Amino acid sequence: MAIGQRIKLFRNKKGMTQKQLGEMLGFLGRTSDVRMAQYESEARVPKHDLVKQMAHIFGVSPHALTVPDIDTYIGLMHTLFALEDMYGLKIGEIDGEICLTLDRSVSAPGSSVDSMLRAWEEQAARLENGEISREQYDEWRYKYPELDTYQRWAKVPSQEFSDSLTQDLKKISKRKSTDKKKKN
Numbered sequence: 380m381a382i383g384q385r386i387k388l389f390r391n392k393k394g395m396t397q398k399q400l401g402e403m404l405g406f407l408g409r410t411s412d413v414r415m416a417q418y419e420s421e422a423r424v425p426k427h428d429l430v431k432q433m434a435h436i437f438g439v440s441p442h443a444l445t446v447p448d449i450d451t452y453i454g455l456m457h458t459l460f461a462l463e464d465m466y467g468l469k470i471g472e473i474d475g476e477i478c479l480t481l482d483r484s485v486s487a488p489g490s491s492v493d494s495m496l497r498a499w500e501e502q503a504a505r506l507e508n509g510e511i512s513r514e515q516y517d518e519w520r521y522k523y524p525e526l527d528t529y530q531r532w533a534k535v536p537s538q539e540f541s542d543s544l545t546q547d548l549k550k551i552s553k554r555k556s557t558d559k560k561k562k563n
Contacts, residue, residue: 381421381446382418382421382424382425382430382444382445382446383418383419383420383421384419385443385444385445385461386415386418386419386425386433386444387419388464389433389437389439389443389444390415390419390437392437393436393437396412397411397412397415397416397419398411398412398415400415400433400436401413401414401415403436404429404432404433404436427441430444430445440457442454442457443457443460445457447461459479466481466485466492467481467482467483467484467485468480468481468482469481469482481493481496495524498527499520502516502519502520503516
């Protein structure tokens with residue numbers, strides 16, 4: 380989740396408007412909500428000092444707002460927390476081992492995340508069983524989804540195209556309805 384989405388998430392959790400947050404950060408008048416909208420849409424990126432201020436207002440770590448650096452343990456933890464928020468990742472224990480699972484109420488079986496993780500598990504099992512080499516496994520991971528045979532990927536039309544098509548269909552339907560009324 381990008382920084383703009385994180386700012387919006389925590390702002391909403393606090394029940395604050397963009398204007399309220401902007402004013403708390405010292406932006407005055409109309410610039411307060413405009414500036415926050417720019418940060419949330421990622422037209423602008425807040426400087427580190429401003430991120431620290433926001434984190435203090437939200438009562439969270441600055442790491443919870445920024446895009447995590449997965450090359451550090453703290454960054455890895457905040458990446459996992461973001462995955463919990465976005466995809467329902469859950470932590471638990473099975474037979475004394477720490478395990479990560481998907482919350483089925485958030486990510487139902489057959490969902491994209493579920494399918495992707497099952498494809499990964501399938502490849503990891505093939506490596507474990509000696510069906511493929513470490514090099515083949517790494518090639519699958521580093522070229523993903525190009526070499527994924529578990530699921531079929533389809534191109535989805537853009538939201539803009541979909542909205543345009545929906546509007547056109549509504550116009551056609553309305554025109555047909557009007558023509559029908561004129562005939563009767």
